[in-house]
Amino acid sequence: MSTKISSWPSATPMWVDLGADDLSAAKAFYADLFGWEYVSGGEDSGDYLLAHIGGHAVAGIGPKQDPAMPTVWTTFLASDDVEVTSKKIAAAGGQLIAPPFDVMDSGRMALAADTAGAVFGIWQAGTHIGAERVNEHGALCWNELHTRDYLAARAFYAEAFDVSYQDITEDGYVYSTIRRPLDGREVGGVHHDTELPDDVPNYWLTWFASEHVDGTAARAVELGSTLIAPVTDSPLGRMAIVQAPQGEVFGVIDAPHTNE
Incomplete structure (x- = not known):
């Protein structure tokens, strides 16, 4: 088991989340498969849930924002400054799908696609650093x-x-x-x-x-x-x-x- 207690260094894949059509079914599936328990992301989080192992966050699950989008696990890369990283993404030929925005006091994020269309997230930690446990059963x-x-x-x-x-x-x-x-x-x-x-x-x-x-x-x-x-x-x-x-x-x- 590895517990992470500080922010992840820039460019580290440090969080994943799932937008599901059927949130209840997704919760049940991963609870059975990996033993996940769930904690609300907050009253303003729109039913977003933090999946926990032993009281530490390992992934996120929430309702799909756009029903037309495919159901996928999105990888987030750590950033020390989402604005700066977003500008570098654009300069490198990538596309910003969602420009930087605050997620309550949890952090600041953006969604982007690389030059070949692969989608990923960027996360600047606030109170939420990303994965708090890694490299163990059911964790990233x-x-x-x-x-x-x-x-x-x-x-x-x-x-x-x-x-x-x-x-x-x-x-x-x-x-x-x-x-x-x-x-x-x-x-x-x-x-x-x-x-x-x-x-x-x-x-x-x-x-x-x-x-x-x-x-x-x-x-x-x-x-x-x-x-x-x-x-x-x-x-x-x-x-x-x-x-x-x-x-x-x-x-x-x-x-x-x-x-x-």
Whole structure:
């Protein structure tokens, strides 16, 4: 278990949230799958909920703001100044979907899309720092960009967030880890996904840790999910990719048993 008690460094993927068509069903699904409990985001939050493990926030779930939008897990990247980051995103060729705005006293945020259309959030912490527990069962442990435009995506995030990369391409699998500017720590990934269906946009994939990937994947299927990628071994442990009953996609992977 790793508990985070201070703000996340800039460019770190540090929060994920889900906009659901059926909030009650989403709550029940993840409570069963990961043992999440829920706390209201506040009386002005519009039914937004903080999913907790052991009294610490790990993710957010709320009603979908636009019923026409797909049901997805959105990855948020930390920013020390959302206004500055938003300007850098625009200068790098990205698009601001929602310009910076305050979320009560929780923080300040914006929504954006990179040059290839992958959507992500930006979060400047106030009273809410993002994920307070990571790298344990049911908590966030990795975020990676799946993109058809690999070199352009790397150039965009380098310019917008000052990140660098470690190339770990092997046997035709084209992948880089993302290194945040503060200390060079590897905090995410970029995958040249050549198998994305034509109707699936480039996207950020959320990975949750599991103490028993086979059991978590099996339970997800029992709860109405589909396995986009079956349980398999990888250099980082057992893993699977799940499409939940409302359509959102996420990965589960062996809990890494490391600090943040």
